[in-house]
Amino acid sequence: DAGVIQSPRHEVTEMGQEVTLRCKPISGHNSLFWYRQTMMRGLELLIYFNNNVPIDDSGMPEDRFSAKMPNASFSTLKIQPSEPRDSAVYFCASIAGSTDTQYFGPGTRLTVL
Amino acid sequence: SQQGEEDPQALSIQEGENATMNCSYKTSINNLQWYRQNSGRGLVHLILIRSNEREKHSGRLRVTLDTSKKSSSLLITASRAADTASYFCATDGSNYKLTFGKGTLLTVNP
Numbered sequence: 001d002a003g004v005i006q007s008p009r010h011e012v013t014e015m016g017q018e019v020t021l022r023c024k025p026i027s028g029h030n031s032l033f034w035y036r037q038t039m040m041r042g043l044e045l046l047i048y049f050n051n052n053v054p055i056d057d058s059g060m061p062e063d064r065f066s067a068k069m070p071n072a073s074f075s076t077l078k079i080q081p082s083e084p085r086d087s088a089v090y091f092c093a094s095i096a097g098s099t100d101t102q103y104f105g106p107g108t109r110l111t112v113l
Numbered sequence: 114s115q116q117g118e119e120d121p122q123a124l125s126i127q128e129g130e131n132a133t134m135n136c137s138y139k140t141s142i143n144n145l146q147w148y149r150q151n152s153g154r155g156l157v158h159l160i161l162i163r164s165n166e167r168e169k170h171s172g173r174l175r176v177t178l179d180t181s182k183k184s185s186s187l188l189i190t191a192s193r194a195a196d197t198a199s200y201f202c203a204t205d206g207s208n209y210k211l212t213f214g215k216g217t218l219l220t221v222n223p
Contacts, residue, residue, distance in 0.1 A: 004155070033211075042215040043156075043201065056210065091155055100144055102211060104155035 002026075004105035006092050012111045018080040021108045023092030024073055033102060034067055034077050035091040043091075049075065082112045119202055119214040127222050132189045134217040136202030137182075143205050145178055147187050150199045150216070159187075159200075192221045 005024040013019055025032050033048040047057040049069045057067070064083070069075040079086055089109050093102040118137050126132050136145070144163045148156040162169045162178045162185065169176045175188040189196055199218050203211040 043213040045210060045212070048210065093156075100146065100161055100205060101158045102156075104148075104157070106155045 004092055004094055004103055006090075006105035006108050008108060009106060010109045010111075012113065013082055014113050015083055016081045017112075018078065019082045019086075019110060019112075021077040021090050021092075021110070023075045023077070023105060025075070025092070025094030026096070026103055027073065029094035029096045029103070030072070031095045032069060032075050033093040033095075034075070035093065036088045037091060037107070038088045046077070079110075082110075084112045086110060087112050119200070119217045121217060122215070123218045123220070125220040125222065126192055128192060128194055130192055130221075132192050132196070132219055132221070134187045134200050134219070136185045136187070136214060138185075138202075138204045139183065140204075141180075145176075145185050146203045146205075146211065147174075147176060147185075148201045148203060148213075150201065152198070156201065189219075192219075194221050194223045197221045 004026055007022045031050045034046040035043050036046055037043045044059055046059045047067045048055055052069045052072055065079055067077045087110055089107045091104050091107045093104045095102050120135050124132055142164055144161050146161045147159045149159055150156045160171045160174055160176050162176050164180055173190045178185045197220050199216040201213050201216045203213045205211055
């Protein structure tokens with residue numbers, strides 16, 4: 001089992017540019033979560049999907065952030081336009097059915113200059 | 114707002130010693146989980162304890178839960194250098210949402 005896959009692992013971009021982060025959950029998992037981790041705020045839930053449908057996006061910071069899950073094996077988190085305060089590590093996690101354990105990907109370290 | 118709050122923020126011990134980390138939370142829960150994060154990596158699930166359980170063991174890990182005090186502790190016995198990591202508690206909400214604390218950074222010195 002390859003686990004949760006995220007790409008890219010590192011992204012450096014300039015302020016104002018569009019950034020797209022990608023996630024492939026574990027096969028068979030039906031819930032997917034996007035988190036952001038910073039030193040100041042810790043680990044924050046941005047949005048989560050159940051069966052490809054966004055259930056709760058209350059953690060999305062503002063309209064510059066959007067997330068999609070077009071199918072059960074792929075999700076994207078997009079930031080447009082990016083700002084330096086978006087610099088963080090973004091994690092994707094998935095769970096299967098009624099279990100409670102979340103499986104995390106390795107994260108994408110985003111730096112916005 | 115953060116549901117789980119770990120303490121201490123940082124803990125440094127010698128290999129072979131036991132490490133205890135605590136977590137406090139504010140609202141009622143269905144379960145509480147502990148995760149480990151090695152530097153530069155994703156979080157890894159360690160153990161889950163349900164609200165009707167008071168203690169749980171997994172290898173060198175022992176977790177306790179006191180729902181009356183809204184607190185939990187994670188004990189790692191006979192620590193190893195490889196246990197060096199950040200440890201997070203996470204409490205559940207509805208629909209499998211987890212709220213994480215800011216973590217305890219554990220350093221085990223060889």
